[in-house]
Amino acid sequence: MTSSSNVDSAFALATEQYQSIGVNVGAALKTLSTIAISVHCWQGDDVAGFENTGEALGSGLAVTGNYPGRARTVDELRSDLEMAYSLIPGRHRLNLHALYGEFDGHVERDEIGVEHFQGWMEWARAQSISLDFNPSYFSHPKANDGLTLAHPDAGIRKFWIDHGIACRQIAAEMGAAQGNPCVNNTWVPDGYKDRPADRTTPRVRLAESLDTIFADPIDASHLLEAVECKLFGIGSESYVVGSHEFYMGYSITRNKVLCLDAGHFHPTEVISDKISSTLMYVPELLLHVSRGVRWDSDHVVTMSDELQAIMQEIVRGNHLKRVHIGLDFFDASINRIAAWAIGTRNTLKALLMALLEPTAELKRLELEGDLTARLALMEEQKTMPFGAIWDHYCQSSGVPVGRQWLDAVRGYESSVLSSRSDAAENAIA
Numbered sequence: 001m002t003s004s005s006n007v008d009s010a011f012a013l014a015t016e017q018y019q020s021i022g023v024n025v026g027a028a029l030k031t032l033s034t035i036a037i038s039v040h041c042w043q044g045d046d047v048a049g050f051e052n053t054g055e056a057l058g059s060g061l062a063v064t065g066n067y068p069g070r071a072r073t074v075d076e077l078r079s080d081l082e083m084a085y086s087l088i089p090g091r092h093r094l095n096l097h098a099l100y101g102e103f104d105g106h107v108e109r110d111e112i113g114v115e116h117f118q119g120w121m122e123w124a125r126a127q128s129i130s131l132d133f134n135p136s137y138f139s140h141p142k143a144n145d146g147l148t149l150a151h152p153d154a155g156i157r158k159f160w161i162d163h164g165i166a167c168r169q170i171a172a173e174m175g176a177a178q179g180n181p182c183v184n185n186t187w188v189p190d191g192y193k194d195r196p197a198d199r200t201t202p203r204v205r206l207a208e209s210l211d212t213i214f215a216d217p218i219d220a221s222h223l224l225e226a227v228e229c230k231l232f233g234i235g236s237e238s239y240v241v242g243s244h245e246f247y248m249g250y251s252i253t254r255n256k257v258l259c260l261d262a263g264h265f266h267p268t269e270v271i272s273d274k275i276s277s278t279l280m281y282v283p284e285l286l287l288h289v290s291r292g293v294r295w296d297s298d299h300v301v302t303m304s305d306e307l308q309a310i311m312q313e314i315v316r317g318n319h320l321k322r323v324h325i326g327l328d329f330f331d332a333s334i335n336r337i338a339a340w341a342i343g344t345r346n347t348l349k350a351l352l353m354a355l356l357e358p359t360a361e362l363k364r365l366e367l368e369g370d371l372t373a374r375l376a377l378m379e380e381q382k383t384m385p386f387g388a389i390w391d392h393y394c395q396s397s398g399v400p401v402g403r404q405w406l407d408a409v410r411g412y413e414s415s416v417l418s419s420r421s422d423a424a425e426n427a428i429a
């Protein structure tokens with residue numbers, strides 16, 4: 001185990017080394033401490049939510065694995081989230097989906113209101129965290145044919161439009177209550193498994209439905225509205241109504257936040273390269289930091305080249321104020337709290353690495369045409385003592401240093417998760 005004084009000594013040496021290449025470690029850490037990652041609630045319970053309708057997860061979303069200890073109630077999910085936040089340095093946000101409301105009996109999606117989220121709002125206030133929100137256009141009988149806001153049936157479309165309007169109001173009230181905008185992200189699964197005869201009309205219907213949802217102006221200090229595109233899904237392999245081009249155009253013409261999910265493009269296509277170009281035309285971006293393995297598989301975020309590239313782009317472009325960083329992965333094959341800790345800590349580590357770059361020098365070398373030095377310094381950067389700065393950040397933030405967080409997860413697993421009935425059943429089986 002790393003002692004606290006070892007962390008301090010390593011930090012002092014590392015700070016000197018960064019100073020020698022012109023990097024101000026104090027300034028990097030100060031910036032990092034202001035970044036709130038929007039941690040997604042749905043990793044904790046395999047995207048089940050609390051409607052208790054028995055409806056299976058659908059619309060192309062799939063969670064695999066049966067690791068014991070899934071959160072089954074609001075209280076369990078909050079307890080697990082508190083545990084996860086205690087392992088992550090900094091103050092972060094919670095991203096809630098509409099199906100995670102506290103419903104006393106059956107409440108239809110088009111009838112949900114802020115009253116169903118009061119408990120979350122009180123909990124968030126007590127935890128000093130802010131909330132983001134998402135309408136849920138899946139896991140519902142009216143979404144089972146793969147169409148919602150683009151549905152040819154006006155009645156079904158109206159149902160989902162009313163859900164969108166209800167969620168917008170809820171998100172705006174969350175934003176007003178917390179004193180900063182709630183980011184409300186719209187993703188709809190709409191598409192076709194096989195080649196459509198008409199690619200145009202569903203897109204016209206989707207745009208009209210979205211325009212109806214967004215018709216009433218709402219104070220941007222309470223609500224930021226994002227729209228999320230996708231290339232394909234399970235069951236919508238041939239056609240997704242809300243494609244990248246669709247939402248790119250929609251967000252530019254309607255002044256909306258564009259959401260880029262790292263798993264929603266061709267396997268070799270990266271969102272890191274989309275940040276600078278999209279920000280030329282849309283006001284802000286929401287990122288769903290995720291990791292697709294061969295498809296949009298929503299694996300836990302690891303310290304991949306692409307994760308580092310995403311954070312480098314945000315920092316090098318000076319885009320921190322215009323990019324909202326959210327997470328979107330769900331893995332039920334490992335401890336779910338560990339999944340949150342690994343993915344969120346990695347996202348922050350990648351951000352810190354980017355903040356510790358000698359960005360101005362790299363840009364100057366590029367401008368001068370010294371591409372040899374640019375590559376040489378970028379590569380040297382990879383072996384700078386970044387870990388010592390990260391450990392210091394964890395220690396000074398009062399969260400476990402290095403691998404120690406895993407002991408805390410194991411302790412919580414034996415004292416809390418193992419007594420959940422599905423865990424106990426698994427243990428007997």
Ligand SMILES: C[C@H](O)[C@H](O)[C@@H](O)C(=O)CO
Nearest residue numbers: 042134187228261288328
């Ligand atoms: C549950 C999320 O809203 C969902 O993952 C969505 O953001 C998405 O990425 C769908 O593929």
Ligand SMILES: [Mn+2]
Nearest residue numbers: 228261288328
């Ligand atoms: Mn997503």
